[in-house]
Amino acid sequence: MKYIANIIRILFLALFIFLLANGKVVLWLALFGVSFVVTLIFGRVYCGYVCPMNTLMLPIEWLSKKFKLQTNKTPRWLKNGYFTWITLVISVSVMLLSKRLLHIDLPVLPFWLVISVLVTLRYKPEAFHNLICPFGALQRTFGQFARLSEKVDKDVCIGCKLCEKACLSHAIVVSSEDKKAVINTALCHQCTNCRQVCPKSAIHYGKHGI
Numbered sequence: 001m002k003y004i005a006n007i008i009r010i011l012f013l014a015l016f017i018f019l020l021a022n023g024k025v026v027l028w029l030a031l032f033g034v035s036f037v038v039t040l041i042f043g044r045v046y047c048g049y050v051c052p053m054n055t056l057m058l059p060i061e062w063l064s065k066k067f068k069l070q071t072n073k074t075p076r077w078l079k080n081g082y083f084t085w086i087t088l089v090i091s092v093s094v095m096l097l098s099k100r101l102l103h104i105d106l107p108v109l110p111f112w113l114v115i116s117v118l119v120t121l122r123y124k125p126e127a128f129h130n131l132i133c134p135f136g137a138l139q140r141t142f143g144q145f146a147r148l149s150e151k152v153d154k155d156v157c158i159g160c161k162l163c164e165k166a167c168l169s170h171a172i173v174v175s176s177e178d179k180k181a182v183i184n185t186a187l188c189h190q191c192t193n194c195r196q197v198c199p200k201s202a203i204h205y206g207k208h209g210i
Contacts, residue, residue: 002196005048009055016052016109025107032135036142043146043208044139047169048189051135052109053116057128060120061168069121078131088134126170130187144186149208150195154180156202163194163203 019028035046047054064070077083091108098106112134119128129136152163152172159179163172171187172194174180183194185208195203 002192005191008049009058012050013052013055020107020110023105025109026105028109036138039139039142040145041147043149043185043188043190044143045190047129047136047139048191053113053133053135054125054129054189056113057116057120057125058168060117061125064121070124071122072124074123074127074131078127081131084131084133084137087132088137091134124170125168129169129189140186143188146185146208148206149185150183150188150190150192150203150205151208152181152183153202153204154178156200157181158200158202160199162197162199166193166197168193 016028019025031050032046035050038045061070091112094108095106098104116128116133119132130140150172157180159174159181161174161181163181164174168191169187169189171185171189172181172183175182181194181202183203190205192205195201195205
């Protein structure tokens with residue numbers, strides 16, 4: 001599953017580069033718009049498999065760990081969660097104003113690609129995914145209503161926290177009360193990292209809440 005997921009990510013990254021090179025980024029924005037409907041049904045698969053930022057962040061996160069650049073600390077001013085909505089407003093405003101005043105379609109996603117890489121060199125991926133990414137703000141809102149998602153069978157879970165360590169969006173946490181893992185659907189990228197490391201096969205994809 002891991003290799004298939006990587007192939008899918010690379011193919012979508014190639015598609016994004018092709019559209020960017022040909023000045024057709026608006027088609028990617030259309031794909032992003034469609035992803036909201038997909039998210040309501042299947043969860044945040046756009047973030048896990050389609051988003052070019054996430055695809056680039058995966059090897060950058062590996063390099064950051066290898067060269068010991070990454071810190072576990074997150075800037076305090078980001079923790080209130082409002083900044084991601086500020087970046088969304090700024091991004092939309094830049095696109096609209098560039099169209100109206102400069103008469104050009106200014107793509108903001110390449111800018112955010114650079115930001116995502118720089119942030120991931122220093123901080124864990126969850127910092128960008130949950131606290132900075134403007135596109136993630138919308139995906140998170142729709143993701144909480146997903147009908148299908150990764151879920152934990154609490155009767156099988158042993159609370160080993162391997163899934164918690166494997167999750168790049170901090171979507172799965174082992175409760176301090178019952179020592180069982182819980183998945184936050186709004187944050188989950190449906191990447192199956194947690195499922196792959198679970199020693200008891202306690203995590204499955206299915207109807208959320210059942």
